[in-house]
Amino acid sequence: MKIYTKTGDAGETGLYGAERVGKDHPRVEAYGTVDEANSAIGLARAALGAAHADIEADLEYLQNALFDLGADLATRAGGPYERNLARMDASDVEKLEALIDRYQEEAPRFTGFIHPGGHPAAAALHLARTIARRAERRVVALMRTEEVNPEALRYLNRLSDLLFTLARVVNKREGFAEEKWLVKKRR
Amino acid sequence: MKIYTKTGDAGETGLYGAERVGKDHPRVEAYGTVDEANSAIGLARAALGAAHADIEADLEYLQNALFDLGADLATRAGGPYERNLARMDASDVEKLEALIDRYQEEAPRFTGFIHPGGHPAAAALHLARTIARRAERRVVALMRTEEVNPEALRYLNRLSDLLFTLARVVNKREGFAEEKWLVKKRR
Amino acid sequence: MKIYTKTGDAGETGLYGAERVGKDHPRVEAYGTVDEANSAIGLARAALGAAHADIEADLEYLQNALFDLGADLATRAGGPYERNLARMDASDVEKLEALIDRYQEEAPRFTGFIHPGGHPAAAALHLARTIARRAERRVVALMRTEEVNPEALRYLNRLSDLLFTLARVVNKREGFAEEKWLVKKRR
Ligand code: B12
Ligand code: B12
Ligand code: B12
Ligand SMILES: C[C@H]1O[C@@H](n2cnc3c(N)ncnc32)[C@H](O)[C@@H]1O
Ligand SMILES: C[C@H]1O[C@@H](n2cnc3c(N)ncnc32)[C@H](O)[C@@H]1O
Ligand SMILES: C[C@H]1O[C@@H](n2cnc3c(N)ncnc32)[C@H](O)[C@@H]1O
Ligand SMILES: [Mg+2]
Ligand SMILES: [Mg+2]
Ligand SMILES: [Mg+2]
Numbered sequence: 001m002k003i004y005t006k007t008g009d010a011g012e013t014g015l016y017g018a019e020r021v022g023k024d025h026p027r028v029e030a031y032g033t034v035d036e037a038n039s040a041i042g043l044a045r046a047a048l049g050a051a052h053a054d055i056e057a058d059l060e061y062l063q064n065a066l067f068d069l070g071a072d073l074a075t076r077a078g079g080p081y082e083r084n085l086a087r088m089d090a091s092d093v094e095k096l097e098a099l100i101d102r103y104q105e106e107a108p109r110f111t112g113f114i115h116p117g118g119h120p121a122a123a124a125l126h127l128a129r130t131i132a133r134r135a136e137r138r139v140v141a142l143m144r145t146e147e148v149n150p151e152a153l154r155y156l157n158r159l160s161d162l163l164f165t166l167a168r169v170v171n172k173r174e175g176f177a178e179e180k181w182l183v184k185k186r187r
Numbered sequence: 188m189k190i191y192t193k194t195g196d197a198g199e200t201g202l203y204g205a206e207r208v209g210k211d212h213p214r215v216e217a218y219g220t221v222d223e224a225n226s227a228i229g230l231a232r233a234a235l236g237a238a239h240a241d242i243e244a245d246l247e248y249l250q251n252a253l254f255d256l257g258a259d260l261a262t263r264a265g266g267p268y269e270r271n272l273a274r275m276d277a278s279d280v281e282k283l284e285a286l287i288d289r290y291q292e293e294a295p296r297f298t299g300f301i302h303p304g305g306h307p308a309a310a311a312l313h314l315a316r317t318i319a320r321r322a323e324r325r326v327v328a329l330m331r332t333e334e335v336n337p338e339a340l341r342y343l344n345r346l347s348d349l350l351f352t353l354a355r356v357v358n359k360r361e362g363f364a365e366e367k368w369l370v371k372k373r374r
Numbered sequence: 375m376k377i378y379t380k381t382g383d384a385g386e387t388g389l390y391g392a393e394r395v396g397k398d399h400p401r402v403e404a405y406g407t408v409d410e411a412n413s414a415i416g417l418a419r420a421a422l423g424a425a426h427a428d429i430e431a432d433l434e435y436l437q438n439a440l441f442d443l444g445a446d447l448a449t450r451a452g453g454p455y456e457r458n459l460a461r462m463d464a465s466d467v468e469k470l471e472a473l474i475d476r477y478q479e480e481a482p483r484f485t486g487f488i489h490p491g492g493h494p495a496a497a498a499l500h501l502a503r504t505i506a507r508r509a510e511r512r513v514v515a516l517m518r519t520e521e522v523n524p525e526a527l528r529y530l531n532r533l534s535d536l537l538f539t540l541a542r543v544v545n546k547r548e549g550f551a552e553e554k555w556l557v558k559k560r561r
Binding site for chain 2: 471474484490493498501505508512514527532538553555556558559
């Protein structure tokens, strides 16, 4: 089977459940942006290599979970295939909170905005963080017109905080000092 | 001549054909996103280096073609400069299909979603893939209000499938194993 | 204090000034995209390393200034905390113009579109350039419904020209030749 089916050439595509919508539908925009955030995490992993086994494993977990999230967003409430699906739930969000708490112990205390960057993997984690936040905004936009699983939104909210914390831990471990914002008014 | 002309400082800019529109016009959004996808391909090429001459040459071709596509999108149907322009056509799309078919022979069989990442160039190709898909969504949005060359849309649809296939070929050649999505319900 | 406050879990968040808005508000979209551009600059810095002290210092300045810009965009005109804030002003824009002029002397003459890429840092600067342009589009969209500091918009317009010029200077210094667009009609 070819990967290109040509069925989307006129601008429509399928949700999970065979229903057709325009590719500019807010639902497609939402899971498409989750896919983009996932790819940015892939960039971070590529830059991290095998250096930090715990972070590496947790990023792999996140990538997998983002497909769960993508499937959740691709499946309309009440749609025909909904029963095939396990939606995001409170325990998924708690898993992220436990990760944030654990890595937060290792990160420096947060006392103001820091320049995104440092080690290449940290820089990519910051980029992923901002794309995850864009995905969150797209899910909020989707909520204006369609029912959305509230745990999916909470997951994305926590995700960007975890990526932020991971970026800081990578920099700390790799010896990159944080640069802090010097507010214009105080310079 | 300075690169900054200040003519866009109030939020308007020119299409190809001198017509002025707001920078938030869906047409500017469409070719601006193609420019972003092109830059992500540049990131992939930078990470690939000279390692795979065939892929390198094909990515260079793609970058060039994305300016053809950008020019197509920047030029309104019936606009004054349209005669200067060669729009995207069926043979451009066929060229992408031939590339997909060729690289698909080398890629592993696709049996389910794979984590975007692996080799740094593959990771960047995945990022480019998701930005190409965003560009596709923006072109579909543009179609709601203005006439768009249907071959431009088909080109973008094929482009993300090619970038996906190239990412997988890079990983195969470089010895990176694919990680597959383990669906939540089956874990 | 934990980094995650859970107060944004239902899709609303705070501007600077404590006012609550939906996360899909055009104002949040605008400064969120500036944050993304800032992260892409971080990626460029990570790839540049310590190689070019002048560019490194100027990118650090830019990252800092983008938080000034973010604060400007996060603060509604007339809002309660506006007096804490120093908004972007003409001298900020002039500073960018001086930087463009300086680096332009070193860059090759611009005679047509060039493929974004080359050295990894140059490739990331092109990506940052296109995200800065997306941020500019989002600020223009915001202007449709709310008052925006015109210097904030000018700053973003100049920013993408500076990032373009810096990408070209990095490539020149590092010995990467520019590839030019060969217009479809002329091939
Ligand atoms: C939504 C969607 C996306 C979204 C979101 C998906 C997500 N989960 O995050 C995103 C944007 C990520 C996406 C991307 C892509 N997609 Co897509 N996608 C879909 C779609 C519509 C639904 C997929 C889904 O999430 N299903 C939900 C899960 C729960 O259901 P499921 O996959 O069927 O899984 C069940 C069964 O498969 C089974 N199962 C799963 N694993 C196993 C294993 C065993 C051993 C067993 C027994 C059973 C089993 O159990 C699961 C749960 O019940 C499908 C088409 C469709 N209607 O199915 C296309 C589809 C899978 N995508 C396709 C393509 C081409 C792609 C891309 C390559 C496009 C591109 N160029 O970027 C990428 C690949 C991304 C990657 N990294 O691999 C094609 C594949 C064509 C082909 N030749 O196989 C499909 C079939 C659409 C089509 N007709 O063209 N996609
Ligand atoms: C649309 C557009 C874009 C879009 C899309 C373009 C695309 N093709 O993908 C995007 C977003 C990519 C873009 C980006 C940029 N752009 Co622009 N862009 C334009 C615009 C409006 C049209 C360009 C176009 O595509 N024309 C279509 C082609 C077919 O026409 P053409 O370029 O005139 O080519 C014809 C002739 O030049 C001739 N020709 C071409 N090559 C040759 C060679 C020879 C030997 C001969 C004889 C003839 C010849 O034949 C062609 C076909 O008939 C022009 C302004 C304008 N109205 O022309 C600005 C313009 C070229 N851009 C400009 C700038 C500054 C930029 C950016 C640097 C902005 C930034 N900071 O990111 C980047 C550069 C990107 C890069 N990688 O190099 C400036 C350049 C200013 C200057 N000092 O030269 C212009 C002039 C706008 C302006 N007034 O400010 N741009
Ligand atoms: C807008 C905003 C953003 C925006 C834009 C900000 C910008 N400037 O670009 C963006 C999108 C970048 C952002 C990102 C993040 N944010 Co934010 N953000 C805010 C918000 C609403 C306003 C910040 C701001 O710009 N203020 C404007 C400046 C001028 O005011 P100020 O910071 O108070 O600075 C004054 C004083 O602090 C004082 N001051 C500053 N420095 C110093 C130093 C000394 C010595 C002294 C005496 C005084 C002093 O003078 C300044 C001028 O008067 C605040 C909440 C709030 N209402 O304050 C959250 C807030 C700071 N953000 C928060 C978080 C969590 C984040 C992120 C980690 C989220 C994420 N996961 O990505 C990132 C971090 C990014 C980074 N690189 O560090 C949290 C921090 C929670 C905590 N535990 O501390 C806050 C408090 C919101 C919240 N309640 O959750 N944010
Ligand atoms: C830290 C600050 O970031 C803003 N904020 C909260 N969520 C998002 C998002 N998804 N995208 C961009 N900005 C966001 C709010 O203003 C918050 O206070
Ligand atoms: C593989 C799946 O990706 C979705 N899809 C199709 N085109 C796009 C796009 N441009 N952006 C995001 N998602 C898309 C559809 O749901 C398709 O079935
Ligand atoms: C160089 C060309 O880029 C387009 N242009 C100007 N500003 C933006 C932006 N923020 N995003 C995308 N494209 C833009 C205009 O068409 C201009 O002429
Ligand atoms: Mg949050
Ligand atoms: Mg497709
Ligand atoms: Mg401009």
